[in-house]
Amino acid sequence: EPEVTQTPSHQVTQMGQEVILRCVPISNHLYFYWYRQILGQKVEFLVSFYNNEISEKSEIFDDQFSVERPDGSNFTLKIRSTKLEDSAMYFCASSETNTEAFFGQGTRLTVV
Amino acid sequence: DAKTTQPTSMDCAEGRAANLPCNHSTISGNEYVYWYRQIHSQGPQYIIHGLKNNETNEMASLIITEDRKSSTLILPHATLRDTAVYYCIVRVAIDYKLSFGAGTTVTVRA
Numbered sequence: 001e002p003e004v005t006q007t008p009s010h011q012v013t014q015m016g017q018e019v020i021l022r023c024v025p026i027s028n029h030l031y032f033y034w035y036r037q038i039l040g041q042k043v044e045f046l047v048s049f050y051n052n053e054i055s056e057k058s059e060i061f062d063d064q065f066s067v068e069r070p071d072g073s074n075f076t077l078k079i080r081s082t083k084l085e086d087s088a089m090y091f092c093a094s095s096e097t098n099t100e101a102f103f104g105q106g107t108r109l110t111v112v
Numbered sequence: 113d114a115k116t117t118q119p120t121s122m123d124c125a126e127g128r129a130a131n132l133p134c135n136h137s138t139i140s141g142n143e144y145v146y147w148y149r150q151i152h153s154q155g156p157q158y159i160i161h162g163l164k165n166n167e168t169n170e171m172a173s174l175i176i177t178e179d180r181k182s183s184t185l186i187l188p189h190a191t192l193r194d195t196a197v198y199y200c201i202v203r204v205a206i207d208y209k210l211s212f213g214a215g216t217t218v219t220v221r222a
Binding site: 004031033035037042043044045048050055056058089091093098099100101102103104105106 | 146150153154155156157158161199205207208209210211212213214
């Protein structure tokens with residue numbers, strides 16, 4: 001069964017460093033999303049991406065965040081200068097028609 | 113501004129049907145009801161969605177009341193692997209985001 005793949009599964013980074021989280025969405029999907037979940041808290045929407053542009057973003061998704069689809073298969077989330085409060089599980093998701101979204105297993109980001 | 117209300121937790125016996133309620137009394141005519149679940153901090157998993165009619169797939173059934181103010185997710189034969197947090201979400205079709213609440217923690221017991 002096709003699935004969304006995220007790498008790495010765990011990333012530790014120093015405060016102020018840039019990180020790139022990578023995702024390979026399901027191949028025929030056209031809509032891509034990033035969510036995050038701080039430990040013990042709710043899953044929060046960050047951004048959606050369709051037709052090579054951001055279609056919606058939340059207040060969390062400020063200038064420190066960016067997304068890119070550098071080629072036909074990858075979808076990345078970049079955090080320019082990480083803060084301690086960016087520590088969270090980051091989930092990538094994709095959807096064929098913006099109805100049911102399929103989530104990856106997540107990248108645990110730890111900022112020290 | 114929670115759009116749905118779910119019980120915090122519920123237990124279910126293995127092999128029995130699990131009925132998970134959700135209230136969405138302020139739902140508007142163009143909002144769909146979605147159900148997702150999250151097994152122990154894994155990525156959320158889509159279960160089912162519907163607008164007005166009852167829906168069934170290989171995982172579950174979704175029963176939406178006629179006034180659409182509440183719905184019930186039914187897992188027909190719960191297994192230990194169904195232990196998870198279940199989220200009921202209302203969403204307009206043109207919306208891109210899913211707004212997750214706290215959900216219902218369902219524990220299936222042997």
